[in-house]
Amino acid sequence: MLVRVLGAAAGGGFPQWNCSCRNCRKLREGTFAGHPRSQTQLAVSADGLAWFLINASPDLRFQIEAFPPLHPRSNSPRDSPIHGVVLTSAEVDASLGLLLLRESQPLIVYATEGVKRVLVEDNSFFGVLRRQADQARWRPVTPGEPFGLETIEGLPTGIHCMPVATDATYPGYVTPERSSSLPEAQASIGLFFEHQGNKLAFLPGSPTVDDEWIKQIETCDAILFDGTFWSDDELIRIQGTGRTARQMGHMPVGGPDGSLERFSGLEGPRKIFIHINNTNPMLDESSDEHRQVTAAGWELARDGMELEI
């Protein structure tokens, strides 16, 4: 299975439009020891012909143009090698890009019922995906129940997904009343992909790590894990207000309960942080935090990174 990282930043991207934290400021000045990143987005394919997007970032138009295998072939005026999208949540940075996949193109969308309801029932914008009958073909995903990715023609690709529920809640834009009407375990999922016996874990947002996941991850070839924040109070210190990393659904990388510590015994898979917030000090390749991460055997995902699983 081919895995292309089209974007590796958290919501807002790096740099973020209204941010002049040390990282964003130095990046714009051209003095930053590191790289810009667009918002987290994967594309996967079993054969290099039929592609599936994992999440749908707000930067998707530019991410598609930057990766020629996702361009339309020239044998039809309207066409795309993108057959479907798998959503892990209804967060704006994970789902807004669906609205960029308009223009009457048929598309399979794999999402939990909870995520679909938040998007489609609560946002009339999604009418742009109903311009043609059978344009967006929603397929319900249930945590714990594996499913196979199929082409728009209904052919199996050989890629299998196992969705797992995370402890993250519905996004901040969903009111508490609305959230309470939706299945709690469907708010946010992680994905274990399998193709021809090879495995990839994609867990871009999770405040906790289940012991059962650790066992699953040990059998994977690679893991792309939540690298949003270094510390639990990172945004509060910069903004002066707000929620902790864990309250926002993210396990911090550093600290005694962080992911470096939690995964310290992990031997098998290639370990890669993704969904990295613009404020995270580990983005700076001259920082102590970056040294800690690499010393622990982790890599940072970057736009354009490719894995073959």
Next chain:
Amino acid sequence: MLVRVLGAAAGGGFPQWNCSCRNCRKLREGTFAGHPRSQTQLAVSADGLAWFLINASPDLRFQIEAFPPLHPRSNSPRDSPIHGVVLTSAEVDASLGLLLLRESQPLIVYATEGVKRVLVEDNSFFGVLRRQADQARWRPVTPGEPFGLETIEGLPTGIHCMPVATDATYPGYVTPERSSSLPEAQASIGLFFEHQGNKLAFLPGSPTVDDEWIKQIETCDAILFDGTFWSDDELIRIQGTGRTARQMGHMPVGGPDGSLERFSGLEGPRKIFIHINNTNPMLDESSDEHRQVTAAGWELARDGMELEI
């Protein structure tokens, strides 16, 4: 008044993600006699310090990064020289970018009540602009009633806007039932800007041109007019189905009733087409259509174009 064209394409941009029409195909091949364009977006400023966005395109994150005067200053961790946004409609390509201006930044949004209701009442995504009390400060705009652009601190900028109703309807994603509950004249507006006696007309989407507008436009220094389609059946010929240009709210450029003909007597202002669809043959600078446009004294807006009005 400084006017920066951050984007000049119609919805979907040029190239468009799923399009392999002649223009998109040749552009991707590197053999096109013309230029890529992101989705239509203006930024205006009276003093070069306080900026206002005219519409909010889905490409806004990249458009802001490409224009350093819109970057945050470095004296505060979260900051922006963008004080407000003026919306001409609730079309996805004109309004989706509002959701990219999240991250707790205060912002004035000038829009008709009808446009505000379609966006905010019908799309829970807009909760991202309510993270802080008084974050998005909506100011009602009524066609025919002029208003002044004010900074977030409430100071006048000296820029005045006269909104005018167009004949365009609410966007295709708004159901007929919902549309019928909204003020018809508030679906889509054009804007006449005035600063220190100088004037700019911005009419990016209109199926017809009022005689009264022609009089107003004659007094302008420049006009940015709807250049979406060359011919009324342009999309139908490419897609095999769909609506005419006029049904989509756009006067075609060519033909006996097109804008070249309609504005043929216009002498005063600099004449510029904007909101140009990827399929429009006039994008090809080697085409007959491009020659007709330039022979008639019109220019095509491009990303990065600047006007001083």
